[in-house]
Amino acid sequence: MALSLMVNGVRHSLDVEGDTPLLWVLRDELGLKGTKFGCGVGLCGACTVHINGEATRSCSIPVSAVAGDEVVTIEGLGDGDTMHALQKAWIEHGVPQCGYCQSGQIMSAAYLLANNPAPARDEIVAAMTGNLCRCGTYTRIIEAVESVVSGASTQTEGA
Numbered sequence: 501m502a503l504s505l506m507v508n509g510v511r512h513s514l515d516v517e518g519d520t521p522l523l524w525v526l527r528d529e530l531g532l533k534g535t536k537f538g539c540g541v542g543l544c545g546a547c548t549v550h551i552n553g554e555a556t557r558s559c560s561i562p563v564s565a566v567a568g569d570e571v572v573t574i575e576g577l578g579d580g581d582t583m584h585a586l587q588k589a590w591i592e593h594g595v596p597q598c599g600y601c602q603s604g605q606i607m608s609a610a611y612l613l614a615n616n617p618a619p620a621r622d623e624i625v626a627a628m629t630g631n632l633c634r635c636g637t638y639t640r641i642i643e644a645v646e647s648v649v650s651g652a653s654t655q656t657e658g659a
Contacts, residue, residue: 503563504567505566505569507571507573508576509576521562522559522562535547535573536603536604538559538632542560545601545630548604548605548608548611549572553614554611555607573603589647589648595637601631605631609627609644617649619645621642
């Protein structure tokens with residue numbers, strides 16, 4: 501099936517089966533390895549991307565459902581050589597241990613902040629609840645998001 505997909509601001513013409521999960525198109529067809537496979541049923545959040553500005557689990561949505569839509573992955577979150585404030589905060593707060601879930605965590609946090617630039621701690625906790633972290637860095641994740649909200653972490657050069 502031929503379809504067009506806009507990923508991180510670049511239009512791609514693809515010839516893939518329409519029922520192929522978006523995750524596998526991103527990873528295998530486009531070489532974007534930041535989005536991870538976790539559970540395969542949209543429960544863990546490791547595969548979270550933004551589709552038309554909405555946080556979406558890419559493992560459970562067929563690519564045909566997003567043909568023509570705007571997809572943003574962790575690779576497209578920053579602005580060229582500038583890291584997104586959340587990416588910087590993740591480093592500053594030492595959030596990742598194994599790092600496997602972190603792209604999905606960051607994409608969920610970015611969605612939260614795009615829709616609520618000043619969430620309270622309980623709103624951050626609620627928004628991040630759908631993302632699992634086997635290493636248990638939840639406290640640092642919340643602190644990193646709070647630092648962006650407070651302005652303690654900002655965008656920086658050298659992503």
